[in-house]
Amino acid sequence: MKNIDSLYVVIGALYLVIGMLLGIVMGMHQDFTLAPVHAHIDLVGFSAHCVLGLVYRAWPTLKEGALAVVQFLLFVIGTPILLVGIAVAIKSTSATLAIIGSLLVILGAVVFLVVVARGLLRSGRA
Numbered sequence: 001m002k003n004i005d006s007l008y009v010v011i012g013a014l015y016l017v018i019g020m021l022l023g024i025v026m027g028m029h030q031d032f033t034l035a036p037v038h039a040h041i042d043l044v045g046f047s048a049h050c051v052l053g054l055v056y057r058a059w060p061t062l063k064e065g066a067l068a069v070v071q072f073l074l075f076v077i078g079t080p081i082l083l084v085g086i087a088v089a090i091k092s093t094s095a096t097l098a099i100i101g102s103l104l105v106i107l108g109a110v111v112f113l114v115v116v117a118r119g120l121l122r123s124g125r126a
């Protein structure tokens with residue numbers, strides 16, 4: 001996937017706007033019940049997606065191959081499931097979506113570790 005780096009940064013920027021909007025709405029209503037969702041939007045949504053994109057941009061050979069695509073899909077699909085799941089868990093007693101989303105995101109992080117370790121350590125560029 002040639003543009004995985006750009007896609008990650010664009011998705012991260014989208015999460016930045018969503019996180020800020022949620023923060024503004026919470027502040028306007030003085031209801032901070034969804035503060036954990038807001039924090040995860042900013043950290044997993046914005047920060048992590050942008051950092052992943054910047055890593056793929058800095059080391060372009062890392063985005064070659066199927067493993068980078070698998071990692072991207074796990075992270076990009078897992079993140080909204082995690083975020084919605086956290087909101088559902090806060091508003092109800094079901095943490096199922098949050099668990100599924102967190103497992104997808106952590107699996108994406110583990111695959112990213114493999115991609116980075118394999119790509120950088122093998123080539124001596126770490």
